[in-house]
Amino acid sequence: MKYKIPRGTQDILPEQSKKWQYIEKKAHDLCKRYNYQEIRTPVFEQTELFARGVGDTTDIVQKEMYTFEDRGGRSLTLRPEGTASAVRSFVENKMHGWANQPVKLYYIGPMFRYERPQSGRMRQFVQLGVEAMGSDDPAIDAEVIGLAMDFYRELGLTNLKLVINSLGDKESRTNHRNALIEHFKPRITEFCSDCQARLEKNPLRILDCKVDRDHELMESAPSILDYLNDDSKAYFAKVQKFLHDMNIAFEVDATLVRGLDYYNNTAFEIMIDGEGFGAITTLTGGGRYNGLVEEIGGPTTPGIGFALSLERLLMALETQGVVLPIEQGLDAYLVTMGDEAKNAAPKLLHKLRGEGLTVDGDYMDKKMKGQMKTADRQNADFVLILGEEELSKNSVMIKTMETGHQELVPMDEVVDRIKK
Template identity: 60%
Template sequence: MIQIPRGTQDILPGESYKWQIIEDRLREIAANYNYHELRTPIFEATELFERGVGGSTDIVNKEMYTFEDKGGRSMTLRPEGTAPVVRSYIENKMQHDVNQPIKVFYKEPMFRYERRQKGRYRQFVQFGIEAIGVENPLIDVEVLSMLMHIYQSFGLKNLKLYINSIGDHESRKAYNDALVEHFRPRIDEFCSDCQNRINTNPMRILDCKKDRDHELIKNAPVIYNFLNDESKEYFETVKEKLTEIGIDYEVDYNLVRGLDYYTHTAFELMSDAEGFGAITTLSGGGRYNGLLELLDGPKETGIGFGMSIERLLLALEAEGIELEQPEGIGLYVCTLDDNSFNKAGTLLHELRTSGISADMDYKQRKLKAQMKDADRKRAQFVIVLGEQEFETGKVELKNMKNGETQNVQLDELVNYLED
């Protein structure tokens, strides 16, 4: 039997309503912050991610789904959202738009070949936002505010926001040099990935999951001490504004994020809810100065975050928060014989095209079974059609919430339900 690919999931009808609620909320909040949807292809040129995400990252080295198309071009299923957004920004010359910064959101499937873990899939849905075209601490604060707004809007309480500054390119280079000097003498004590990172991206050693308890990581140089005055002032302004608007945070000087393009503000949102799991990250992001130039674009800068909807659902489950199911169908039509069954199809068409959700039992079961089916479908009203109803032109409309009934003219049923 053909089975679902490993690391993926079917979202069944009994669960899909949760996704719809979340997606509607995300669009609503994005609109409140004046972010507009951008949709990019599901696959892109492999070079986009090699250059934009970074050759030293696990995403590029280990996790991408890459294939050769019929024209011999190397293509990759989208593993993250920022690089495609930046590619679109450059290709469509959005820097010339009078509305700056360009503020967009995306909600799209991503693909990473990684070990299956709770709340992590090889195909997952990521919501993200990007604000490109302005470098200002207040934009960073807006992005962080939106991030917290999203999770708090669902009632989540066990949230911890960690922030850091990676500084500008000058500060980052000075810090990387200090890390190389710190780790090089004992780098053979670290995993093979970290031994490679010391030559490509030393900051990522601080983010290593295997060696995070190593003494050299615990006593590594602190990045704040290598920030130049401009970077320090930028970071201090971000912190001050977060405090002004009441957003709690902690500074984590080892927070560097996994992608090569981050500068200045970097952040992660964690859940410390009991039962959430070993991987506590809900969302992460940061500022990327220079990414557009790296992809042959203009000298512009941006900031954004990405969040997995699967992990949001996991956090809701850990805190015991239920998403309320939407109302069921408006009307369920029960039928007593073949004649009423055939005529019910015409009535359903009239109801549905008038904007009223309606259904019936196509198996023509007994009335008792039909009423049970109406309960399962959470019908708001039920009518029974039989010979008598067609003779009198009236039906008994039953309110399934309070059990009250009312006689309604059959030819006025649509108007009645519309009111």
């Protein structure tokens, strides 16, 4: 084969795209109920936006971006995530001046990261992202988390685990980070090579290392929760109270770290339990990013949001055997015999479709038997048989496929007959 799909991408074929349409519609409906409005931004942005927004020490920026130069010499990047774009648009369109605050936005669209593909990780993948900017009320943290949980719940997913943590403000984070380095550094050689690399890069990650989980220094390591200042502590307590009030189960994990630089205070992940799901169990990641709008050039504005992958959602639905209520099949299939009937087909099909019916007919010049077989395969409720006999009586033979019963119906009663 001469041409192949690019690595880490996929064609979503009709059988799958039905599911996509279903979950996308669910997302739109749910966001509407929560009063979040859709925003559509370009799939590429100035490279600098991501370097600045996502953080130039992150893996995403350092080694995963699709960056290219356009003919005008501008450095552009296919978006690796959606928050930076949403914030850019917030600032550029001066949304901080909008009458309704906070500004509550969502988007669904493809993101791009240059990584080695594996289960649940593609180079092009689709995220549903939700962002609320302008409020630092802990109630909106709970709202955003609740939206994500509702989305999964309404689609029928079970065995979900909500994990939350507080990363504190910038000062708390720096202090904690230094404490961690001090804690591990003297004996870092006792740890795996990954952890040794993590020490300077991201010491927090040492805490959830699978290799060294039983090392005695793990238990005694300083917890971020002990480094929160009073405001951060009170804020985190409020978020937990609201989640509790909303009857949303969660657990606090002081080792939960998010990989993007912009997070502070509330951080959360929604994970899935269960066999056969592969190594990647995080379905949703999100958190608060109070410094980001300012970083991008806007006024000081708090924000919180999350992103979830639709591919991973579909995988989860698949492994849990959730069947989505997707309609399929035709209302009717038109079978014709003879040239005269064949010539009358377009007019009849067009009329039926104009009445809102899902119908199809033969374009492969098949014999009657073949046409019947096609109708059966396509799950048609009715077969409309049109031959010389029917034409001469200005009628159509309507066969109910399930029962096999059939009767001759005058042409102008066909629509009513099928609709009921």
